[in-house]
Amino acid sequence: MRGFVALSWSTDDPVGVRTGRILRELAVAEGWRAIESRDASWVGVRGPNPPGVYSPRTGTLIIGEVFNHPDAVARAAEGDTDLDVATWYSRNRWGRYVILFRCPNGAVRSVFRDPSGSLAVHGWCARGVQIFASSLFEGLIAAAPPDIGFDWDRVRALAERPFDLAGDPPLTGITTVQPGHLGEIGGRSTPVWAAAAIAAAPTRRAAEARFNLRQTLDLCVSALSGRGAVGMEISGGLDSAIVGAALNAAGSPIAFGLNTRGPHAETDERRYALDVAASVGAPLTCRARDEVVYSAELFEATAGDPWPSQNGRDLANDLAVAEACREAGVETLITGKGGDALFFQMHTPLAFADLWWRRPLRSLFSGQLPGVARWTRSSTWSLIQTARRSRQTHPDALPPGKRMQIAAIASGLAYSSTCRRSEVVDMIHPLMAQPLVEWALRTPVPDLVPNGRERGLARDAFADRLPASILARQGKGDYAAYFNQQVAQNLPFLNAYLLDGRLAVARVIDRALMEARLNEDALRWSGGASEILAAVSLEAWVRRWEARRPGV
Structure with missing residues (x-):
């Protein structure tokens, strides 16, 4: 899987020196490529499209890809502390990266993980070596075993809500830095970027939001796709069609389009996928998912990171996509994942409640009330009751629809978890990029689903780019x-x-x-x-x- 490992130790500690040497040798044997090797530290990267590494200033190592934020406001950080620098990056840059703030001997004193969370960061100390890594391999754990345990309360919570990935992980003994946080091993974790703070000040009107969405999405897709040909998941749904159209508009060639299906008619979206592929000039490969005989080995193969993997539990699709990408020889796979949360696909009466919170009287005479009622198959009276109760329960919080959207965006971290596909290709999810998430957070939910039209704002913003069949389609494949x-x-x-x-x-x-x-x-x-x-x-x-x- 694409990622990094950073090791450091004291040259005065024989145990640390010996463990560091063993870990370096194990990492190289596992396919990690050294990009820095010193007497007391070592950094390696691996995977399809391994992350880049550079140092913009002494004591700072950035791993991954960093781009200028479209809303950048400051030329340089005001201050030299780790928090100052992390705060500046969170406001003026975006991408798929982590920042290691290091002491002169190479030891990491703190880590900033970018708000998108695309690159994970796990850290611990063992046998005289400090370890930070984005993904873990058996040799690393065996040679420098962390003092692990389970937070069973957190495990129980995950059993009930498997995509609730905010907060502390269910494994103790290893520090996992949360997206948008500045963290230390076993120490403080300081939130630098917070979704709720951004959503608290909605600033966009619907017309402005449509214009900004198109601009921002094109920028993110163009930056993340790079300059070479890429592969793309073309499901036949709205979200991947929007991303494909943006790739086409940016002149990024799609060398390989992939659509998978199950044996049931309701999973077969080839008709729509073919329309999308034709509109963007992409060759389309269609694969039926093979039946899979479940085994402990198959499920446990992708269960080695400090968070459980929800990305590989659909074994048949995971295996099918990995094999198809391997055969096609692509190293980058663009997806439309994250669009349900970004554009607000959730069928909920809270899409009206948010308008009630902002304009209670005007909302009663708006098209949002009957529109959301039709969309959710609810009565208008029940929508009003739901809106009133939500205001009474959380009078000082964000509107309930926006809170639901924030939770849905956070659950998208599951798309970056370990799976077989990520061993073969660099999976890129442009709809989870920081500028687009911030656009969604600042856009009121009623504007995202005007008059109860599912993902209506997004449909309007890209209507001239999408096939008519996609614009008219309301549902998606049912698995x-x-x-x-x-x-x-x-x-x-x-x-x-x-x-x-x-x-x-x-x-x-x-x-x-x-x-x-x-x-x-x-x-x-x-x-x-x-x-x-x-x-x-x-x-x-x-x-x-x-x-x-x-x-x-």
């Missing part, structure tokens, strides 16, 4: 029946893995409830595959990390 069938076909493995697993023993999951879900008839009539697969991902993660504990 619920497909996942239920996949789970039903693997019930013997799932029953043993979950009902006799670590989560059941620790009472993280309700064993009786899970047993009722792991039933072919229940899956056929009530569904539940999503909850089951989320539990499997968490189970695989716990087992992988328990096996790494010393003495196991």
